[in-house]
Amino acid sequence: MAIDEGVAPAADTGDDEAVHRLKPNAVGLLGVVFMAVATAAPITAMTGNVPFMVSSGNGIGAPASYLVAMVVLAIFSVGFTSMAKHITSTGAFYGFISYGLGRTAGLASGLLATFAYVVFEPALIGIFSTFATTTLKDQTGVHLPWWAFAILMLAINATGTWFGISVAEKLLVALLATEVTVLAAMAVSVALHGGGPHGFSLAPVDPVNAFKGTSAGLGLFFAFWSWVGFESTAMYGEESRDPKKIIPKATMISVLGVGVFYVFVSWMAITGNGEAEAVKAASSANPLALFFNPTERYVGHWAVDVMQWLMITGSLACGMAFHNCAARYLYALGREGVLPSLKNTVGRTHARHGSPHIAGLVQTVVSAVLIAAFWIAGKDPYNALYVLLAILGTMAILIVQAVCSFAVLVYFRRHHPESRHWFRTFTAPLIGGIAMLGVVVLLVSNMGVAAGTESGSLLLKATPWLVALVAATGVGYAQYLKHRAPERYALLGRTVLEETKER
Secondary structure: OEEOOOOOOOOOOOOHHHOOOOOOOOEOHHHHHHHHHHHHOHHHHHHHHHHHHHHHOOHHHHHHHHHHHHHHHHHHHHHHHHHHOOOOOOOOHHHHHHHHHOHHHHHHHHHHHHHHHHHHHHHHHHHHHHHHHHHHHHHHOOOOOHHHHHHHHHHHHHHHHHOOHHHHHHHHHHHHHHHHHHHHHHHHHHHHOOOOOOOOOOHHHOHHHHHOOOOHHHHHHHHHHOOOOHHHHHHHHHHEOOHHHHHHHHHHHHHHHHHHHHHHHHHHHHHHHOHHHHHHHHOOOOOOHHHHHHHHHHOOHHHHHHHHHHHHHHHHHHHHHHHHHHHHHHHHHHHOOOOHHHOOOOOOOOOOOOOOHHHHHHHHHHHHHHHHHHHHOOOOHHHHHHHHHHHHHHHHHHHHHHHHHHHHHHHHHHOOHHHOOOHHHHHHHHHHHHHHHHHHHHHHHHHHHHOHHHOOOHHHHHHHHHHHHHHHHHHHHHHHHHHHOHHHHOOOOOEEOHHHOOO
C-alpha cells in the first residue's frame, strides 16, 4: 500500500504495515456486479417504488422514467469509470473528489457518502422487518414484533462483513438470483401471453410520458432512487482482481443491466394489468396488486407466495450490501487517521479474513441505536424508519455524485491532460453533474409527498440541514487539519493501491 500525495509529498506513513489493507483478489467481475446490484435491490425497487410512481407520480409513464434515469446514469458513469481507471481506493467518492477538487472537498464528500451509507442500512432493516412481519402473518398466522426481525438482520449483516467480501458475495448471489428470477418470470409470462388483457402498448416506455402524470418530478425522483448504490462498485476495487478493468465494466453493467430490467419488468407489470387497471391497482389499499395480479394470472398463485418471501430476502440483500459499503467508508476514513484514534480501530482489518471487521461492528452499533430510537418513539418501520432515512441518505449521496462529476472535469485537466476526451472526461461528467443536481432539486421539491404519512416529521424537515451540517463539518475539520496538522491533512483521500496507483 502506498500513500500518494497527488501534488507534493508532505508526509509518509512509514512502512507498509502502517496502513491495513483489505484482502486483495477476493472478488471478480460478477462478484462486484452482484454487490452493486444488491444495493439497488431489484425486487424492493420494483414492488416498493413502482406502485407509488404509478399512483402518485407519472402514472403509466413509470417505465419511461426508468429509461430516462438509465440514460442519465449511464452518462454519469462514463466520467466516473474514466476516473476509476486511474484511482483505485476503498474510499471511492472520497478518493476521487479529493484528487479532483482537493482534500477539503474530498473530506466533506467522504463524510457525506459515509453518512448516506450508514443511514441506508437501518432504512433497509425497516422495510425488511415490514415485509417479514406481514408475510409471516399472512401465510402462517404467526405474528412476531418487527424489532425481532431487525435484530436478526443486524446479526446477519455483522457476520457477513466480519468474514470478508467473498462470504457476502456468495450469499448475495443466491438471494439476487431468486428475486430476479421471480420478477423475470412474471414479465416474460406477460410478454409471451401477448401483453395482457389489452395487448402491448408502447405508451409506458414513451419518454414523453415520463414527464406527465400527477407529479412527474416525483416519478423521476423515485426512478433515480431505485439505482442508489450502483456506484458502490468503486469501493470494491482494492478487493477485486484487476480493478482497472473490472470496476469500469462492473459499473456500466450495473447501470445498463439494472436499467433494462427495471424498464422491462415495470412495463410488463403495467401491461399485464392493463393501463387503466394498473393505475387502479396501484392506487388501491393493496398497491402490490400491481405486481401480484399479473403474477397470479400468468404464472400462478404459488409465484405470488414466493414473491412475498423474496421481497424479504431482497431487502435483506440490499441492507447487507449497504452494510458492506458503510463499513468500507468508515474503514477508508479510519486508516488515514482522519482522527488519530481511528487508525488502530475502524482503520484496521481482520488478520485472517482481511475484512474491515471493526468498522463493520461500529456500523452495526450505529444502526442498532437508530433502530432503537425509532422503536422507542413508536414509529412505523416502513413509513418512518425506511422512508425517512432513505430520503436522508439519498439526498446526501446524490449531492456527492454531482460533486464527483465535477471532480472528474478538474482531475483530467490538472493531472492527465493527455487522457482528456471531449465526451468521456468533459461532456459526460458535465451533463451527469448537472443532471444529478436536477435530481436533488426534484427530491427537495417532492420530499413531503415522498414521505407520505411522515410528511410533517421533524426529521424530514431537518433533512437538508443535517446534510449541510455533515458537509460543513467535513470542510471545517479539513481546514483545521490543514493549519494544525498538515501531515494528516496531506493524507486525506490519498490512500491508493500501489499496484494500481495513479499514473
